[in-house]
Amino acid sequence: MSHSRAGEPPSAGRRAAPLTTATYSATEWELLTTLPGRVLVAAASPGPGRPTRDVAAGLVGLDALAAGRASDSDLVRAVVAAIYARHDGATAAVGGPTGPADLPPACRAAVRVLRRRADPADSAAYRQWVESVAVRVCRTGAPDPTDRWFLERLGDALGLRGR
Known part of the structure; x- marks a missing residue:
C-alpha cells in the first residue's frame, strides 16, 4: 500500500504518487509481472494426477488477474496494468516455464525481490x-x-504459510 512521505496513509480519496517501475530492475519487474500469468497457466494445466480444466477455468483465472485492478496496493495495480499493457501476445504475459514444478523457485525469487524492494x-x-x-x-472443478x-506448495513458496 502506498504511504505518504511522512509514512502516513494518503488522505481519503487521494492516492499517493503512482508506483514506478524504477524501484525494480528490468529482470525483477519481468519476474513480478509474469508470475501471475505463470500461476494461472500452471493452475489451469493438467499434470500428473491433476484434473483437466476447461476454458471456463482459464476465464476465471483471467478474471482473478483483472481483479487486481481494484486492489488497494499500488504494486498490484501496477503489475496488472503492465500485464494488460503488453502488446506482444499471450506468451509474453506468461513468460518462462509454467509447470507446477517451475513455480516454487520463481515464487521464492519474487518473495526475495519483494522483501528487498516493496513496502510490506x-x-x-x-x-x-x-x-x-x-x-x-x-475451485472451478470438483x-x-x-x-x-498444488495450492499448499504455492502458498509455501509465496511465504504465506508458517513453516
Whole structure:
C-alpha cells in the first residue's frame, strides 16, 4: 500500500504518487509481472494426477488477474496494468516455464525481490493476489487432492504459510 512521505496513509480519496517501475530492475519487474500469468497457466494445466480444466477455468483465472485492478496496493495495480499493457501476445504475459514444478523457485525469487524492494503491505497484497488467482482456477472443478497439494506448495513458496 502506498504511504505518504511522512509514512502516513494518503488522505481519503487521494492516492499517493503512482508506483514506478524504477524501484525494480528490468529482470525483477519481468519476474513480478509474469508470475501471475505463470500461476494461472500452471493452475489451469493438467499434470500428473491433476484434473483437466476447461476454458471456463482459464476465464476465471483471467478474471482473478483483472481483479487486481481494484486492489488497494499500488504494486498490484501496477503489475496488472503492465500485464494488460503488453502488446506482444499471450506468451509474453506468461513468460518462462509454467509447470507446477517451475513455480516454487520463481515464487521464492519474487518473495526475495519483494522483501528487498516493496513496502510490506504491498508485498503481502501481491503474494495474496497471486495465490488467489490459483485458488480461483482450482475451485472451478470438483475438489481434488492434487489441487490442494498444488495450492499448499504455492502458498509455501509465496511465504504465506508458517513453516
